[in-house]
Amino acid sequence: MIWNTLLIALREIRRNLLRAFLTILGIVIGVLAVVTMVTLGNGATQAVSAQVASLGSNLLMVMPGQRLGPGRDSAGAPSFKLADAEAIRAQIPGLAGVAPMASSQVTVVAGGQNWSTTIQGSSRDWFHAGAWKLASGRLFNEGEERAGxxxxxxxxxxxxxxFGKQDPVGSQIRVKQFVCDVVGLLQAKGQSGMGRDQDDVVVMPLRTVQRRLTGSQDVAGLMISVRDGVSTSKVQQQLEGLLRERRHIADLEQDNFNVMDTRQIAETLSGTTQVLTALLGAVAAVSLLVGGIGIMNIMLVSVTERTREIGIRLAIGALEQEVLLQFLIEAVVLSSLGGLIGILLATGLSMVLADLMQVPYAFDPGINLLAFGFSAAIGVIFGYFPARRAARLDPIEALRHE
Amino acid sequence: MSLLSLQSVTKTYGQGQAAFQALAGVDLAVEAGDFVAVMGPSGSGKSTVMNILGCLDTPSSGSYLFQDVHVENLDRNQRALLRRHYLGFVFQGFNLLARTSALENVELPLLYRGEPVAARHAAARAALEQVGLAGWETHNPAELSGGQQQRVAIARAIVTRPTVLLADEPTGNLDTRRSHEIMELLTRLNLELGITVLMVTHEPDMAAYARRVVHFVDGRVDSDQRNTPRETPA
Structure with a gap:
C-alpha cells in the first residue's frame, strides 16, 4: 500500500507542477529569509565580540565627566593632566601601562593628497594597550616623547x-603648520565595534599634539592596561580613590570622571547586536509567516479541484486512509523539498552577504531546524487537513463538490 | 438469489422542514448478467438508487444485499473494498483525472488493488483496446473528444473485470452518434464479458439497448418491463 500510494502521490505532484512549484516557493522564501537574517545577525555578533576581544580584555578607560547614560552631567568636568597619568603609574600597582590621550581632527597632506583624519597624541603604552602591531618602521622613542x-x-x-601602496616610512606629512616625519606604519585592524575605522589614525607623542595642535596641557582621557592576573575591578577601585583625591572631590559629591572596563563595553556592544539580531529575526519571522500564508492559500484554493479528485479515487475503490496517506506524502515531499532548497539557498546567500558585510559566516543549526520545521508544519497541516475533511465525505458528495 | 437486491430502501436528504425524500421505499432485484435501464423524470430518484447500488451513497433505511451481504451494515472501508473488487462506475461527467494520460487513468483502480506494474499496464492496454482506444494511451483527457473520454472512463470501470457496471447517464454529455457507439460498447461488454450492466438514462433510444427497463416516479418503482434489445451490429 505504501509503495503504490507513494507512486500515486508522486504522479500527482508531477501532473501539478505549477502548484508544486508555488508551494515549494512559499516555503523556500520563508526559510531563506529567516535563516539568512539570523545567520548574518549571529555573524555580526561574533564579529563584534572578536573586535572587542582585539581591544584587549584588561583595559580601563578613564574619561572626564560622569558615567555614560541618562542624567549625565559632563559640563564643567575638568580634563586630566599628564601629572595624573604619572601619579597613577607611580601609585597603583599591577599596571602594564598608562597611556594619556589627546586627540584632534585635522586634515593632513602628503604628496598633493589630503585626508581628514584623527591625530592621536599618546605615549608608547598606547600601542601596547590597543594591541597594535607595526607593519614597518618603528614606534617613537622616549626621547621623542619627552621632546614633543x-x-x-x-x-x-x-x-x-x-601614499597609495607605497611604504610611508621615511616620508613626511604636513599637519596644519608643521611637517612631521613618518617613522612607522601600523598593521590594519579594521572597523571597531562601533563602526569607526580604527586604521584611520595618525599617532604622535602626546606632547607634540598638546603643543602644536590642541594648544593646552589637557589630557582628554587615559587608557590603562592592567597586567594579566590582576583584578581589573580592584584596580578600578584604587583608580577611583586616587582620582577623587587628586580632583578634590568631597565625600558626598559624585565623581566627575568615569572609569570604564572594556569588559563592560564588550557587554554593552554584544547586548546591542543581540537586540539587533532579535529584531532581524522578528522581521524574518514575519516573512516566514507570509510564506506560510502563501502555502496556505495554494493548498486551500486547490481544495475544490482536489475534492473531486478525492471523490474519483474513493469511487474507484480507494480507502480513506490511502487517500490521506497520498496527500500526506505529497505535503511532506513538497515541504521538505522546499525546506531543503531554502536552507541551501540561505547558506549560499549568507556566505555571500557575510563576505560583503565582512562578518564571519556563523552556521546556526537551531535556526535552520526551526525554520524548516515551521514551514514544513504549515505545508503538511494545510495540505493534509482539508484533504482529511474531503476524504471523510461520501464519495458521491465529494464528486458533486463544485 | 439475486445478484443485487434492494428491500424497502428509503433515502432522505436534509432534515426537518428542508427534508427531501429522494427514495420512498424501493424494492428492486437485479439478476447476474442482466442489462437494466433505469428511467424516469428528473428528481424521480433514479440517480440516487444508482449511487446506493454503487455503494457511493448509503440508504436512510431498508436493506441492500449484494450477493447476500448486507451492505448497509458495512463500514466505509468495507464499502470501498466492495467498489474496488466488484463494481465499476461510469459517470455522466466522465470524472477522469485531469492532466493524466488515458493509460494512467485506466490503471488507477489496479494501483489501488496493488497489482504489479507489468500486469497493470497489460490490463490497462487491453481495456483501452476493448473500448476502441488502442493507440491513445498517452493522451490526456483534454486531448480527447467527449466520446473518447467516456470510453476511457468505461475502460477504467471494466479494467478490474467487475461483476457489475453502473453507468449514470453515460451518454448524457454526448451527441447521438457517440451515444450509440457507447451503448453498443456497453451491450458488447454485457454479452461478451458477462458483466451485469445497470444504466440510468432519460432517453428511450438508449434504454432500447437494455433487456429490462425500470421506470421511477417520485422515488418509487413505477413500472418494470422486459424489453427486446435493439439489434447491435456484430
Whole structure:
C-alpha cells in the first residue's frame, strides 16, 4: 500500500507542477529569509565580540565627566593632566601601562593628497594597550616623547589615502603648520565595534599634539592596561580613590570622571547586536509567516479541484486512509523539498552577504531546524487537513463538490 | 438469489422542514448478467438508487444485499473494498483525472488493488483496446473528444473485470452518434464479458439497448418491463 500510494502521490505532484512549484516557493522564501537574517545577525555578533576581544580584555578607560547614560552631567568636568597619568603609574600597582590621550581632527597632506583624519597624541603604552602591531618602521622613542618631536606612526587607512601602496616610512606629512616625519606604519585592524575605522589614525607623542595642535596641557582621557592576573575591578577601585583625591572631590559629591572596563563595553556592544539580531529575526519571522500564508492559500484554493479528485479515487475503490496517506506524502515531499532548497539557498546567500558585510559566516543549526520545521508544519497541516475533511465525505458528495 | 437486491430502501436528504425524500421505499432485484435501464423524470430518484447500488451513497433505511451481504451494515472501508473488487462506475461527467494520460487513468483502480506494474499496464492496454482506444494511451483527457473520454472512463470501470457496471447517464454529455457507439460498447461488454450492466438514462433510444427497463416516479418503482434489445451490429 505504501509503495503504490507513494507512486500515486508522486504522479500527482508531477501532473501539478505549477502548484508544486508555488508551494515549494512559499516555503523556500520563508526559510531563506529567516535563516539568512539570523545567520548574518549571529555573524555580526561574533564579529563584534572578536573586535572587542582585539581591544584587549584588561583595559580601563578613564574619561572626564560622569558615567555614560541618562542624567549625565559632563559640563564643567575638568580634563586630566599628564601629572595624573604619572601619579597613577607611580601609585597603583599591577599596571602594564598608562597611556594619556589627546586627540584632534585635522586634515593632513602628503604628496598633493589630503585626508581628514584623527591625530592621536599618546605615549608608547598606547600601542601596547590597543594591541597594535607595526607593519614597518618603528614606534617613537622616549626621547621623542619627552621632546614633543614631530614624528608620527600612521594607520593603514591613512597610508592608503595619502601614499597609495607605497611604504610611508621615511616620508613626511604636513599637519596644519608643521611637517612631521613618518617613522612607522601600523598593521590594519579594521572597523571597531562601533563602526569607526580604527586604521584611520595618525599617532604622535602626546606632547607634540598638546603643543602644536590642541594648544593646552589637557589630557582628554587615559587608557590603562592592567597586567594579566590582576583584578581589573580592584584596580578600578584604587583608580577611583586616587582620582577623587587628586580632583578634590568631597565625600558626598559624585565623581566627575568615569572609569570604564572594556569588559563592560564588550557587554554593552554584544547586548546591542543581540537586540539587533532579535529584531532581524522578528522581521524574518514575519516573512516566514507570509510564506506560510502563501502555502496556505495554494493548498486551500486547490481544495475544490482536489475534492473531486478525492471523490474519483474513493469511487474507484480507494480507502480513506490511502487517500490521506497520498496527500500526506505529497505535503511532506513538497515541504521538505522546499525546506531543503531554502536552507541551501540561505547558506549560499549568507556566505555571500557575510563576505560583503565582512562578518564571519556563523552556521546556526537551531535556526535552520526551526525554520524548516515551521514551514514544513504549515505545508503538511494545510495540505493534509482539508484533504482529511474531503476524504471523510461520501464519495458521491465529494464528486458533486463544485 | 439475486445478484443485487434492494428491500424497502428509503433515502432522505436534509432534515426537518428542508427534508427531501429522494427514495420512498424501493424494492428492486437485479439478476447476474442482466442489462437494466433505469428511467424516469428528473428528481424521480433514479440517480440516487444508482449511487446506493454503487455503494457511493448509503440508504436512510431498508436493506441492500449484494450477493447476500448486507451492505448497509458495512463500514466505509468495507464499502470501498466492495467498489474496488466488484463494481465499476461510469459517470455522466466522465470524472477522469485531469492532466493524466488515458493509460494512467485506466490503471488507477489496479494501483489501488496493488497489482504489479507489468500486469497493470497489460490490463490497462487491453481495456483501452476493448473500448476502441488502442493507440491513445498517452493522451490526456483534454486531448480527447467527449466520446473518447467516456470510453476511457468505461475502460477504467471494466479494467478490474467487475461483476457489475453502473453507468449514470453515460451518454448524457454526448451527441447521438457517440451515444450509440457507447451503448453498443456497453451491450458488447454485457454479452461478451458477462458483466451485469445497470444504466440510468432519460432517453428511450438508449434504454432500447437494455433487456429490462425500470421506470421511477417520485422515488418509487413505477413500472418494470422486459424489453427486446435493439439489434447491435456484430
Amino acid at each position: 618631536a614631530a614624528v608620527c606612526v600612521v594607520g593603514e587607512r591613512v597610508r592608503k589615502e595619502l
